[in-house]
Amino acid sequence: MKKIMFRSKYFQVVLFIFLFLCFSPQLSYATAPKSVDLIYDMKTQTLSVTIDHYTLAANMHYIESVEIKKNGEPISKNEYDNQPTGSIFTYTYKIPAAKGDVLEVTATCNLWGHKTSTLTVP
Numbered sequence: 001m002k003k004i005m006f007r008s009k010y011f012q013v014v015l016f017i018f019l020f021l022c023f024s025p026q027l028s029y030a031t032a033p034k035s036v037d038l039i040y041d042m043k044t045q046t047l048s049v050t051i052d053h054y055t056l057a058a059n060m061h062y063i064e065s066v067e068i069k070k071n072g073e074p075i076s077k078n079e080y081d082n083q084p085t086g087s088i089f090t091y092t093y094k095i096p097a098a099k100g101d102v103l104e105v106t107a108t109c110n111l112w113g114h115k116t117s118t119l120t121v122p
Contacts, residue, residue: 031055032113033063034087036105040097040121047095051107051115054087064110066091071102097121 034052041048047068055061062083068076076093083089097103101121108114 032109033107033115036107036115036117038103038105038117038119040095040103040119042097042099042121045094045096047093047097047103047105048090049093049105049107050088050090051083052088053083053107053109055083058083058085061109061111063107065106065108067106067108068093068095069104069106070095070097072104 031054034054035050036052037050039048039050040046049066051063051066053063059082063080065080066076066078067074068078075095078091078093095103099121102118103121104116104118106114106116
């Protein structure tokens with residue numbers, strides 16, 4: 001009888017752990033952005049930010065914010081509650097800049113990590 005109780009408790013614990021891992025993909029698959037690529041179009045004064053961020057559930061694990069600094073000063077913080085489908089996507093921002101300005105962009109995951117890239121306006 002004791003052996004059956006032990007197996008039952010053991011089974012319950014294993015089942016609980018299994019279900020927890022299955023229904024918590026954001027914990028097991030949380031990744032920081034892999035890359036943040038920047039392109040500035042002087043003619044349109046537009047900054048294109050291409051982010052590579054793998055996710056299985058774009059509504060639960062996503063790029064939460066994109067912060068933009070120009071010459072070390074914060075000029076924009078854009079917050080999101082999901083990300084476009086696919087792991088590579090681009091956001092565009094109207095940012096006035098002149099030749100030689102340094103743009104710094106930080107993309108932050110809502111669960112874990114961030115990635116920063118810089119670009120000197122050509």
